[in-house]
Amino acid sequence: MADETKPASGDSAGLSNGLVSHGDHKSRRVYQAARSLHSGAVKDLLSLGVCERCIFRLVSVEAFDSDLSSVSASTLRSWLESGDEEAASSEESSCCIVCLGVLQFVFSDAKQTLVRSECGSDYAARVTDLVKEEGHEFDSFGLEVYVPATILENERAVLLYLKGKYNSESWLQSEKISVKDALKVLVLDPLKVSLGAKSDSSSFQIRLTYSKASDEAQGASETTRERKKRKTDEENGSTSMSENSFEKVYEPCILSIHCNKMPIFFSGRYFKYSRNVSQTRWIIDDERMGEASVEVVHLELIGGNILPACLGDSYKFHAAGREDIDVRMLGSGRPFLIEVQNSRKCPSQQSLTEIEEKINKSEKKLVGVKDLKFIGSQCWAMMREGEAEKQKQYAAIVWIARPVEEKDIDSISSLKELKILQKTPVRVLHRRSPLERERTIHWMKVEKIKGSSHYFLLHLCTQAGTYIKEFVHGDLGRTTPSMGSILGCRAEIIQLDVTDVKMGDS
Amino acid sequence: MAENPETDDTIETTKQNQSEEEVEHSDEQKQEDELRSLLLSDIGDLPLSPPSATQVNFVSYFITDFTKPGHDQYIYRHANGLCVIGLAPTHIAFKDEGGITNIDFNVGKSDRSVLKVSGKRKKNAMRSESNTALCKVSTAKDSYIVRCCVKGSLLEVNERLIKQPQLLNSSADREGYIAIIMPTRPADWTKNKESLITLEEYKAKKEVSL
Numbered sequence: 005m006a007d008e009t010k011p012a013s014g015d016s017a018g019l020s021n022g023l024v025s026h027g028d029h030k031s032r033r034v035y036q037a038a039r040s041l042h043s044g045a046v047k048d049l050l051s052l053g054v055c056e057r058c059i060f061r062l063v064s065v066e067a068f069d070s071d072l073s074s075v076s077a078s079t080l081r082s083w084l085e086s087g088d089e090e091a092a093s094s095e096e097s098s099c100c101i102v103c104l105g106v107l108q109f110v111f112s113d114a115k116q117t118l119v120r121s122e123c124g125s126d127y128a129a130r131v132t133d134l135v136k137e138e139g140h141e142f143d144s145f146g147l148e149v150y151v152p153a154t155i156l157e158n159e160r161a162v163l164l165y166l167k168g169k170y171n172s173e174s175w176l177q178s179e180k181i182s183v184k185d186a187l188k189v190l191v192l193d194p195l196k197v198s199l200g201a202k203s204d205s206s207s208f209q210i211r212l213t214y215s216k217a218s219d220e221a222q223g224a225s226e227t228t229r230e231r232k233k234r235k236t237d238e239e240n241g242s243t244s245m246s247e248n249s250f251e252k253v254y255e256p257c258i259l260s261i262h263c264n265k266m267p268i269f270f271s272g273r274y275f276k277y278s279r280n281v282s283q284t285r286w287i288i289d290d291e292r293m294g295e296a297s298v299e300v301v302h303l304e305l306i307g308g309n310i311l312p313a314c315l316g317d318s319y320k321f322h323a324a325g326r327e328d329i330d331v332r333m334l335g336s337g338r339p340f341l342i343e344v345q346n347s348r349k350c351p352s353q354q355s356l357t358e359i360e361e362k363i364n365k366s367e368k369k370l371v372g373v374k375d376l377k378f379i380g381s382q383c384w385a386m387m388r389e390g391e392a393e394k395q396k397q398y399a400a401i402v403w404i405a406r407p408v409e410e411k412d413i414d415s416i417s418s419l420k421e422l423k424i425l426q427k428t429p430v431r432v433l434h435r436r437s438p439l440e441r442e443r444t445i446h447w448m449k450v451e452k453i454k455g456s457s458h459y460f461l462l463h464l465c466t467q468a469g470t471y472i473k474e475f476v477h478g479d480l481g482r483t484t485p486s487m488g489s490i491l492g493c494r495a496e497i498i499q500l501d502v503t504d505v506k507m508g509d510s
Numbered sequence: 511m512a513e514n515p516e517t518d519d520t521i522e523t524t525k526q527n528q529s530e531e532e533v534e535h536s537d538e539q540k541q542e543d544e545l546r547s548l549l550l551s552d553i554g555d556l557p558l559s560p561p562s563a564t565q566v567n568f569v570s571y572f573i574t575d576f577t578k579p580g581h582d583q584y585i586y587r588h589a590n591g592l593c594v595i596g597l598a599p600t601h602i603a604f605k606d607e608g609g610i611t612n613i614d615f616n617v618g619k620s621d622r623s624v625l626k627v628s629g630k631r632k633k634n635a636m637r638s639e640s641n642t643a644l645c646k647v648s649t650a651k652d653s654y655i656v657r658c659c660v661k662g663s664l665l666e667v668n669e670r671l672i673k674q675p676q677l678l679n680s681s682a683d684r685e686g687y688i689a690i691i692m693p694t695r696p697a698d699w700t701k702n703k704e705s706l707i708t709l710e711e712y713k714a715k716k717e718v719s720l
Contacts, residue, residue, distance in 0.1 A: 277548075334548055335541075399549050403560050427666075431567060434590040434692060438627050438665060451546075456556050461549065477563040480594065481670060481677070481685035494684075496560055501549055 038083035055100030056080035073124030105256030128194035161250035207266035217255035273337030275372035315348035335503035397504035427482040606649035609679035635663035662693035
């Protein structure tokens with residue numbers, strides 16, 4: 005409240021008069037609370053260099069509440085001091101020995117400029133400016149406050165001193181609100197107003213971190229002698245504030261503000277049109293172990309387009325399963341999720357559709373996307389649907405050692421729910437357990453290929469987790485039956501494409 | 511639900527009504543045609559006889575006259591480091607009348623065919639040196655010891671050979687493989703490799719066309 009009456013120096017009578025004419029019931033409550041505090045304790049703390057709001061915290065019986073927010077420190081001070089003392093205005097600018105300026109609404113910003121605010125709403129306005137710089141769109145927020153450990157230590161020292169002197173007093177027995185919580189009480193409502201947002205434990209967090217200005221410069225840690233002295237003081241209760249039991253800090257803290265939004269998710273299905281086979285892949289240099297990574301660099305196209313639309317920090321790509329690097333993903337596409345960290349805004353469905361079109365129309369045609377949309381917390385359940393129980397559909401180009409005959413087509417198509425046994429394929433045996441897995445080939449269909457008597461197109465629908473390549477070439481007889489054993493000749497697989505990944509919704 | 515994509519003359523009516531079914535079906539047909547053209551788009555020239563899976567995924571090495579004359583074996587090394595061991599076509603056992611009639615994995619200190627290797631870390635695998643005995647193959651005339659040739663862990667032996675030893679005669683380089691060994695350290699393999707020869711060198715040495 006900017007029009008709060010400033011105390012006339014040395015004139016106690018003017019105070020209450022000023023109140024009567026301008027005050028509302030909030031300030032009056034605060035005034036009355038101030039006058040009711042134990043004057044001896046107040047005087048002691050003021051002379052030690054404890055700030056006005058901390059005095060309220062430590063000495064008051066009543067709960068520390070937001071009414072204090074609108075009363076300036078200097079006004080508070082004049083209410084706290086008994087009538088016959090001068091308003092010690094020279095001490096106004098010194099940093100509180102307990103809260104280090106936090107509750108005095110004083111801090112150093114990133115440019116090391118000192119920022120002072122008279123009241124909670126002024127402080128909230130400064131914070132709002134800094135929050136706006138981060139660029140987030142939000143309608144609700146959660147507030148987190150971090151303060152240096154020194155504050156807790158210094159407070160402990162002050163309370164010890166008070167206990168030593170005023171042990172039996174009732175006001176000393178109640179639980180004291182921490183500096184962190186006190187700040188939240190003071191600024192939460194003004195922040196809600198100046199940010200134009202509600203407060204809740206939401207997906208958007210504003211973090212206020214106070215850190216000591218001269219952390220490196222000052223000898224921050226106690227010496228052993230100091231620690232011992234502090235321990236004995238704690239046991240005995242000291243009647244004086246020894247200089248060694250707390251850390252004297254001369255400068256207000258540095259305040260840094262960080263905003264973080266919980267990850268948001270987008271779902272869709274992707275297609276992979278590139279078949280990344282390099283002929284030189286199998287020329288082995290003995291340093292390279294393991295088969296070609298199934299990481300598909302091209303899929304970064306999808307996340308790479310969504311991230312800027314969200315103004316996020318980073319993204320993660322999750323897919324419901326994966327295909328080998330030399331296998332294309334066609335047909336229905338494979339379900340995926342894009343998780344975006346710390347997004348500043350959520351793109352509209354319209355922008356998502358535009359991104360989808362942009363990717364699909366791109367010249368290189370490596371990747372395609374469909375059904376790109378924003379998805380909420382059900383996203384993980386959706387992904388899990390693509391797991392073990394589901395079926396996959398493939399198309400393979402197969403070569404056999406003799407010409408394809410009609411009877412071959414019939415015999416293959418007639419096999420339904422064919423059970424096969426697959427030992428762990430040699431190509432993955434180095435990193436998977438040696439097991440024999442039973443799998444089902446639900447159905448197969450053969451299409452001849454024009455102009456090639458030894459080749460045919462094989463469509464098959466199999467249980468999830470079936471190794472298709474090994475089913476065709478037999479993997480040295482470790483998959484039985486195999487295409488070769490069914491047809492009675494050698495069979496090889498030339499190319500493989502995934503044509504359908506069935507999920508619950510399709 | 512698994513669906514069998516038939517060609518256009520058969521439509522299975524389900525709970526949906528007829529007209530919806532038809533519209534969906536022609537959409538499906540279009541998608542199928544598009545898919546088919548995509549599937550065949552990459553083919554280009556299909557060679558009459560494409561390279562086999564073994565040729566594509568493995569590099570072939572050979573060792574000849576290993577510990578005894580005529581004991582020729584192959585070592586197919588996969589890109590992931592695993593080695594498939596077997597009898598090379600010029601192995602002396604194939605020269606005997608009737609070929610190989612029996613195989614016995616119970617050589618050395620234990621029966622290799624009762625190994626129980628488990629887990630990703632391949633627990634309980636037998637450690638082998640290059641001259642560790644792997645098995646004994648017998649013909650009508652004689653029997654011959656087959657050795658590991660590779661230093662590492664024995665992951666698997668082809669126990670199908672016990673009931674079907676004729677696989678060795680018909681396809682020693684595929685279904686008739688004998689064992690799979692995983693070299694434990696890259697350094698072991700590099701050292702091993704020094705005593706092996708490549709396919710070209712093998713062909714030249716044995717003057718065999720494969």
